[in-house]
Amino acid sequence: MRKLLYILQKEFTQVFRDKAMLPIIFIIPIVQLLVLSYTATFEIKQVRLVVVDHDRTPESRDLVAKFSGSSFYKITNQVVEYAAAAELLKKGKADQFIIIEPKFASHLVTDRKANVQLITDAINGSAASLMSAYATAIIGEYNREIVVAITPLAGQSLPIRVEPSYWYNPELNYITYMVPGILVLLVTIIGLFLGSMNLVKEKEIGTIEQINVTPIKKYQFIAGKLIPFWVIANIDLAIGLLLAYFVFKIPVIGSVWLLFGVASIYLVAILSIGLVISTLTNTMQQAMFISWFFLVVFILMSGLFTPIESMPHWAQIIDYANPVAYFIKINRMIMLKGSGWPDIQNEVVILAGYAALLFTFSIWRYRKTV
Secondary structure, three states, X not given: OHHHHHHXXXXXXXXXXXXXXXXXXXXXXXXXXXXXXXXXXXXXXXXXXXXXXXXXXXXXXXXXXXXXXXXXXXXXXXXXXXXXXXXXXXXXXXXXXXXXXXXXXXHHHHOOOEEEEEEEEOOOHHHHHHHHHHHHHHHHHHHHHHHHHHOOOOOOOOOEEEEEEEEOOOOXXXXXXXXXXXXXXXXXXXXXXXXXXXXXXXXXXXXXXXXXXXXXXXXXXHHHHHHHHHHHHHHHHHHHHHHHHHOOOOOXXXXXXXXXXXXXXXXXXXXXXXXXXXXXXXXXXXXXXXXXXXXXXXXXXXXXXXXXXXXXXXXXXXXXXXXXXXXXXXXHXXXXXXXXXXXXXXXXXXXXXXXXXXXXXXXXXXXXXX
């Protein structure tokens, strides 16, 4: 334990002694958060729809068929209870659900009016507005068909009234959707770049040989290299959460402690990737280019800018190995939906396995001469 403390003391001293490193660690992430949060746009290709049909008549099935026949929609479930649909929306397994009232068909015939409720996951405000527009257009088309079939006279009011409701992001503000993802991006940059260049720096200045002949064990040395940037990245995350609250008015709806617990596991995985890159390279330039390659791939496939569901099937399969995608999903669920441990446990277990595997591999890959 004392050996590890000595290594940590050395690492923290090196970090804070480097005047050029401090702005990179603390100032640049803040600037990136403030800038990137305002500069993202979205495009949605497919909407996962859950149907709650309380009527189950030919008329209600015709309305559902309008959605299933649209290229914008994919009906993933048909459930009988509102609570079941709401749970699917909360767990991120659906984007919208539509509720068709009981006696839908009879109301169309007798009252010439019927109600359909449309619930949209509005964490991604831009996508939610598009989804609402798609659904309104489809129901509007069905309305026109009903008007022609039942009341062909001009000037008649439409028989179905749609009342959309936006959950988790009522103002449809895309910044609310982007900020949790950008926070993940910032701690990823800190962990991957600094983690990858840390060990290489020892090689370039020639101190790695001195460390290799000491009685320090490999796991102590790797842990000593990982922990300082693990602490710094968590501090950056805390600063980012404060900015999200005071600048963007985005509080953490769920447990802050759960969020930092997951972030701690995630950072072990990212820092371990950086350390593996360090063991494979001999110069900081090599480490930077390899880190940048992995970072770009991770970010573009993470769901930060493009929904994972809109990616090709092969890309979605590859994305199972992308730790950034897991943490972005978890961060959004905790911050915006207030999700708890039961809602994210599968993703956290995968991240924990990822972190343990990579940390073990980085220790094994480091070649130490005793």
